[in-house]
Amino acid sequence: MQTAAISSSRETPPPAARETTAPAAAPSPPRPAPLLRMARRHRGEIRAVLVGALSVAAFVLAWHLLTTYRVNIYVRFMNVPSPADVLESARTAFATATFFQHVAISCRRILYGFLLAAALAVPLGLLMGRFKLLSEIVFPVSEVLRPIPAIAWVPMAIMLWPTNEQSIVFITFLGSFFPILLNTLHGMATVDPVLVRAARCLGATETATFREVYLPATLPQIFTGLTVGMGVAWVSLIAAEMISGQFGIGYFTWEAYSLVQYSDIALGMLAIGVLGLASSWAIRLVGRLLMPWSAR
Amino acid sequence: MTAPAFLQSADADTSYAPPKTTKGRVEVRGFGLTYDTADGATDAVSSVDLTVEPGEFVSIIGPSGCGKSTLLNALAGFLKPTRGVVTVDGEPITGPSADRGMIFQQYSLFPWKTVRENVEFGLKMKGMGRSERSRAARTLLGLAGLTPFENHYPDRLSGGMKQRVGIVRALATGPRILLLDEPFGALDAQTRLIMQQILTNMWQRLKISVLFVTHDLDEAIFLSDRIYVMTARPGEIKAEIAVPLPRPRLPAMTMSSEFLALRRGLMSLIREESLKAMGGELTADGLQGLAINLEGQDVFRAL
Known part of the structure; x- marks a missing residue:
């Protein structure tokens, strides 16, 4: 899956070079936008960042909830700052x-x-x-x-x-x-x-x-x-x-x-x-x- | 694998040529090596006499543990003989030197150096300047068809390619003798055949002496001028066999009657020793399961 994405992105020349060589090129065959292609190439990394951000957000949310409701289940969150x-x-x-x-x-x-x-x-x-x-x-x-x-x-x-x-x-x-x-x-x-x-x-x-x-x-x-x-x-x-x-x-x-x-x-x-x-x-x-x- | 013919395009760039020598005579007389172990002294090699004439390709075959690698390590200068003398062109060996290039069974490229830097290593140790050795390494890699990989790190290469680079690296300093310790043992059969051809082509061009340790009979016959057969531990020379096959050797020759006759002869020599090496009690009969006479009884009762 990933290797296929990599090889296909290699075949296409960088967009800048294409534009300079053929400025008036006819509408090229459907090709994913550069941003999308970059997203595909770095799929693994992007997922890791997203999951990481989500996990931090969940931590902060739990912290927020525990402190605003002053939870006291043996561990006491009364004095813990929110x-x-x-x-x-x-x-x-x-x-x-x-x-x-x-x-x-x-x-x-x-x-x-x-x-x-x-x-x-x-x-x-x-x-x-x-x-x-x-x-x-x-x-x-x-x-x-x-x-x-x-x-x-x-x-x-x-x-x-x-x-x-x-x-x-x-x-x-x-x-x-x-x-x-x-x-x-x-x-x-x-x-x-x-x-x-x-x-x-x-x-x-x-x-x-x-x-x-x-x-x-x-x-x-x-x-x-x-x-x-x-x-x-x-x-x-x-x-x-x-x-x-x-x-x-x-x-x-x-x-x-x-x-x-x-x-x-x-x-x-x-x-x-x-x-x-x-x-x-x-x-x-x-x-x-x-x-x-x-x-x- | 590409470009099986090593050094085929020698006329492409001749700015670097390893010094051609007619030297490289190896002489081993009464060589013996004893290890000190917990159980006392163990003889690895008892008494070996052998000679490699300048420019000759000689193989040593023997069962595992017969001390053939020990012998090679002594020639490289890593081990001191307990008995006897080991000389190269009349001079006794005192330690490792770039005069005697060695190729190991394990891939021994430096993982932190690129292919070209690996090939440059010996030249760097000789004190050659950066640009000069880089040019020399490029030439050698070009001759070996490895130019596209010069900036790769070894872990991106296949096993065969690593060994090719290893051979080029060992030859870069222009050694008089090349020592090879089962260099193709870890390669698959196809790659191994190609590597053997690369090695013979290279050896014929460079005219250096080669001492090749292997346990593969076909490999030994295909490559060598002469073959020494070693006995089981403690190793000594059991037989010395000349290989009269013409050069250049071609893969088709492995099917010729001469080749097969040599193979049969070597096989019976080595077989006895391999059985000995596996344990004293294992006789030829024992191997076939005929040593015990069960007289029609079933095995469990017999035991």
Whole structure:
């Protein structure tokens, strides 16, 4: 069905070219309008977008109904702000610079913590995958530290670093470090040995093999690690900001609770959700640019 | 599959020609390789002597697990012989080198490189400049009829096409010897026949030495000047058989009486070894179910 649509659309030249070559062409045989043809070609994507929009709309509707009727079925929706409340508080928040400052500060912390983690964990994982001794040295320590949740690091981080800002970045860093490291390691372990041997037979040196085979072969796993790491970075950041911050979207959300501005809580949560989504999209985009061979 | 005749249009562009050498003599003397396993040392190959003369096409056949791949890996430089010497043009092998191109049974194209980048790889490793190696790769791909696919990533190619690119890639650096480890084992019968012709055409033009490992008798006879038959593990050379069939070899020859006679001879040699490889107790009688004499009783009572 879909392949038929694709092949038929390929046969027809682009409408612009047709018009320039034969401006006074007689009424051409019935052919679907360009818009319709585009719709056919992207049928799958269009459906996904429509279904997605519908699902979000259903969620908002359920939220609206639960809050306007103040439903109380063990879970209590009496104090939960309605979508309209949140929209209202968003309008006031967007009018001032403070909200965006909170967002910007959180983003900066994520960027520092995450980039630092990626810059350390990826090379470390690659080297650990290549040199067994290094792996044997690092692995036991990392295995003990790994299960400690980032929130548990908050008191220690405050003691370790001179400023609050640094300790929050440190916690964000810790959150994303281990997923990136483990995925990179796993990627190194699953490099096809035949490819390594093929490279060696073509005259590749040890360094060239590392650069030309191990690194690109591990990239997909590295990007899985980066996506997971980014998710954990946000979790850790928000926790850290709620406990020890003075700025940031996590602090904004917690402060709203202290000040009994319930609609701001939902606004903060939604902002975190959107930011998390945007950052994983960004990673996926970079991944697609770096790995054109896996783009389908 | 298109263009079965590899390198047919050699006069189209001669700006790149792999260096023609009359070298490429492989000599294996008293080669043995022992693995250390949990149960102690296991002999993979006990003692092998073989020679490949420059420009000769030699096959090794043997039952699975006889160590023919081990031998090839030692020639490639991935394994060090436990006993004996392996030399190429008189020099012992110390490690992998672009002098000895290798084609594997598994497709070994780099998935993150396009077809052309794959072919360029060996030249890049030699330090050839970007534009120069790109031109060389284009020429080679043109000769192999692969130009339309030069910018494809390997996962869009069929199995036969992948192996063709693999062969072109291995030849791009102008090796003296080509080592092939059951390269067409994963291909369907039709594609395999075409690939065999491509390989012979190519080999005749380039005049390089080829050592070809396979377990397919027809393939070995169709391609080779000489065939070494290996015994079951621990492998050694059981027989050496010359293939006097004329060249160029054509698919119709596989029906000729000479071919079939060779095939019969090889078959009986390899059969004994295959039975041994499957387990010591399996005799020719056992295979036919005649080893136990049931004397008319039904099987369940007999057991």
